[in-house]
Amino acid sequence: GAVVSQHPSWVICKSGTSVKIECRSLDFQATTMFWYRQFPKQSLMLMATSNEGSKATYEQGVEKDKFLINHASLTLSTLTVTSAHPEDSSFYICSAISGPGQYFGPGTRLTVT
Amino acid sequence: GIQVEQSPPDLILQEGANSTLRCNFSDSVNNLQWFHQNPWGQLINLFYIPSGTKQNGRLSATTVATERYSLLYISSSQTTDSGVYFCAVERKDSSYKLIFGSGTRLLVRP
Numbered sequence: 001g002a003v004v005s006q007h008p009s010w011v012i013c014k015s016g017t018s019v020k021i022e023c024r025s026l027d028f029q030a031t032t033m034f035w036y037r038q039f040p041k042q043s044l045m046l047m048a049t050s051n052e053g054s055k056a057t058y059e060q061g062v063e064k065d066k067f068l069i070n071h072a073s074l075t076l077s078t079l080t081v082t083s084a085h086p087e088d089s090s091f092y093i094c095s096a097i098s099g100p101g102q103y104f105g106p107g108t109r110l111t112v113t
Numbered sequence: 114g115i116q117v118e119q120s121p122p123d124l125i126l127q128e129g130a131n132s133t134l135r136c137n138f139s140d141s142v143n144n145l146q147w148f149h150q151n152p153w154g155q156l157i158n159l160f161y162i163p164s165g166t167k168q169n170g171r172l173s174a175t176t177v178a179t180e181r182y183s184l185l186y187i188s189s190s191q192t193t194d195s196g197v198y199f200c201a202v203e204r205k206d207s208s209y210k211l212i213f214g215s216g217t218r219l220l221v222r223p
Contacts, residue, residue, distance in 0.1 A: 002158075032208075032209065034209075034210070034211075038154075042215075043199065043213045043214065043215050043216055044156075044199070044201075044211075044213045045213075046210055046211065046212075049208075049210065091154055093154070093156065095156075095211075097209050100144065100161050101144075101146055101158055101161040102146065102158075102209065102211060103158060104148070104155070104156035104158075106153070106154065106155045107154040107155065107156075109154070
């Protein structure tokens with residue numbers, strides 16, 4: 001149990017375009033999901049908390065207008081990187097709470113050219 | 114904010130060797146989890162261990178909450194144990210938000 005999927009697993013886009021990443025809880029419902037970003041050889045940094053049916057809350061320093069989060073159902077949260085630039089290239093990982101722990105998706109590698 | 118430090122940062126083992134990874138945290142926490150990130154980036158839950166000791170096969174973990182540290186033991190290491198091991202803590206006031214340590218990068222050689 002507690003499986004989280006992400007789609008796509010990798011994406012390449014041109015600078016200035018927008019990219020949407022999906023995060024799904026496959027066998028449980030998640031009122032709260034989280035989005036993290038991980039640069040090469042670094043740790044995970046929490047970007048935002050995605051709340052089903054309400055606005056996301058963003059960590060300090062994360063631009064809410066650039067990283068749009070929508071949590072429209074109990075099994076799906078989406079992260080849209082708007083007007084992407086090369087510095088947005090990173091590994092984006094979502095997680096969802098099941099029981100006392102958090103379970104992570106496989107990640108999405110975004111490359112902006 | 115709370116600081117999470119892991120040691121050692123890098124570790125190379127010969128297959129079959131044992132190792133201990135350490136995680137220190139600077140404040141009281143609600144929760145502590147250990148994860149293994151495989152070479153493809155997937156984070157795998159190893160232990161949810163806010164206190165006490167747990168074992169799962171060749172892996173075990175101990176958290177001493179009063180002294181603010183946790184240890185992850187790997188016995189009889191295998192090449193598939195290679196990857197990065199993270200500990201992550203949840204602050205007492207944070208509603209499940211996890212703060213990750215910098216990780217221990219483990220390479221197990223055949």
